[in-house]
Amino acid sequence: MPGSTSATVDDIREALLAAERVVLTSHIRPDGDAIGSEIAVALFLKALGKEVLAVNSDAEPRRLGWLIDDHADGLLEKFEEGKLSQIEALANADIVMVLDVGAAHRLGKLADRVMGASAKKLLLDHHPDAEGWFDLACVRTEMASTGELVYELIAGHDPELIDEHIATALYAAIMTDTGSFRYGATRPSTHRVVADLLERGGISPEPIHINLFDQRSRESLRLLARALETITTHYDGRLATMVITQDILRETGAYFDETEDLIHYALGLKGVVTALIFLETLSGIKVSFRSKGDCPINDWAAQFGGGGHANAAGAYVRGIALNRVIKDVIDKAPLHVMADAAAESTDDDISQADLALLSAFKGKLD
Numbered sequence: 001m002p003g004s005t006s007a008t009v010d011d012i013r014e015a016l017l018a019a020e021r022v023v024l025t026s027h028i029r030p031d032g033d034a035i036g037s038e039i040a041v042a043l044f045l046k047a048l049g050k051e052v053l054a055v056n057s058d059a060e061p062r063r064l065g066w067l068i069d070d071h072a073d074g075l076l077e078k079f080e081e082g083k084l085s086q087i088e089a090l091a092n093a094d095i096v097m098v099l100d101v102g103a104a105h106r107l108g109k110l111a112d113r114v115m116g117a118s119a120k121k122l123l124l125d126h127h128p129d130a131e132g133w134f135d136l137a138c139v140r141t142e143m144a145s146t147g148e149l150v151y152e153l154i155a156g157h158d159p160e161l162i163d164e165h166i167a168t169a170l171y172a173a174i175m176t177d178t179g180s181f182r183y184g185a186t187r188p189s190t191h192r193v194v195a196d197l198l199e200r201g202g203i204s205p206e207p208i209h210i211n212l213f214d215q216r217s218r219e220s221l222r223l224l225a226r227a228l229e230t231i232t233t234h235y236d237g238r239l240a241t242m243v244i245t246q247d248i249l250r251e252t253g254a255y256f257d258e259t260e261d262l263i264h265y266a267l268g269l270k271g272v273v274t275a276l277i278f279l280e281t282l283s284g285i286k287v288s289f290r291s292k293g294d295c296p297i298n299d300w301a302a303q304f305g306g307g308g309h310a311n312a313a314g315a316y317v318r319g320i321a322l323n324r325v326i327k328d329v330i331d332k333a334p335l336h337v338m339a340d341a342a343a344e345s346t347d348d349d350i351s352q353a354d355l356a357l358l359s360a361f362k363g364k365l366d
């Protein structure tokens with residue numbers, strides 16, 4: 001039924017088992033969860049004798065290259081306009097399965113081809129607000145990662161199929177999206193899944209962690225040093241911001257994708273509940289929102305045309321100068337970022353005095 005977001009992992013598996021040719025795809029600027037989930041599903045379907053191709057609008061970031069070189073060469077490609085094998089795969093597919101993203105615009109150059117494909121469209125995702133054009137959509141927002149859903153997909157068919165390669169891909173997926181098992185969405189079941197992956201795959205965490213996080217370039221460390229200097233706090237130290245300009249990137253020689261984990265340093269500051277990073281790109285300002293604990297920031301990101309999870313969201317602002325974007329975003333901080341939500345919640349209603357205090361806070365930037 002088109003528009004259904006209530007499909008189960010079993011429904012998704014049943015549809016896949018009945019198919020012969022499957023194309024997988026995920027979001028632009030694919031991360032470890034996107035790539036790891038795609039590789040695991042691709043290896044699973046290949047083991048079942050299906051024809052499968054995973055194709056993304058963007059290439060994988062360089063730091064995830066090892067995942068593909070090692071296990072999935074020829075299974076996962078970057079979309080190339082006019083590449084016959086990819087066009088044929090999309091045209092002949094029984095199923096196009098989208099992983100880790102439910103919004104067409106985040107499929108990049110593949111959006112029209114995926115939506116226009118005659119194949120059945122499946123979604124397996126953990127992001128809220130999936131669009132309605134999927135034939136079967138399994139969206140489980142309580143999951144920390146799409147990788148955990150893929151584990152369910154495979155283990156529910158035959159856990160024996162979880163070999164070293166599938167286990168490595170899923171471990172990397174889950175490790176990425178849980179921030180190495182420390183974010184709020186990490187649950188006991190997350191640890192049960194990774195325990196099973198370690199056992200069945202005969203893999204150990206350390207080399208995967210080293211591959212994912214300990215491969216920094218000198219340029220990226222120079223970028224880190226510069227980025228730390230830009231940290232500013234607001235609202236009594238509850239909000240920390242970081243700014244990366246094109247000048248900083250140029251001067252340090254770092255790549256844009258090396259900005260990815262910088263925000264955690266701002267979030268790591270004592271007393272900070274929310275951190276923002278403003279990244280100046282050639283076509284606009286990318287704003288990343290992160291928070292700790294019960295401090296949702298996705299509605300805040302949505303005010304700037306973005307969205308995401310409660311504790312991790314993003315937005316992209318075009319046509320407005322960097323300094324203006326910084327001020328606008330900070331000014332629109334939700335009340336629970338501006339002031340201590342615990343103090344407010346002792347009263348059901350916010351008093352007039354509190355509201356006056358909050359509006360005074362609002363204009364005050366460090």
Ligand SMILES: [Mn+2]
Pocket residue numbers: 033034100126144145146177
């Ligand atoms: Mn994810």
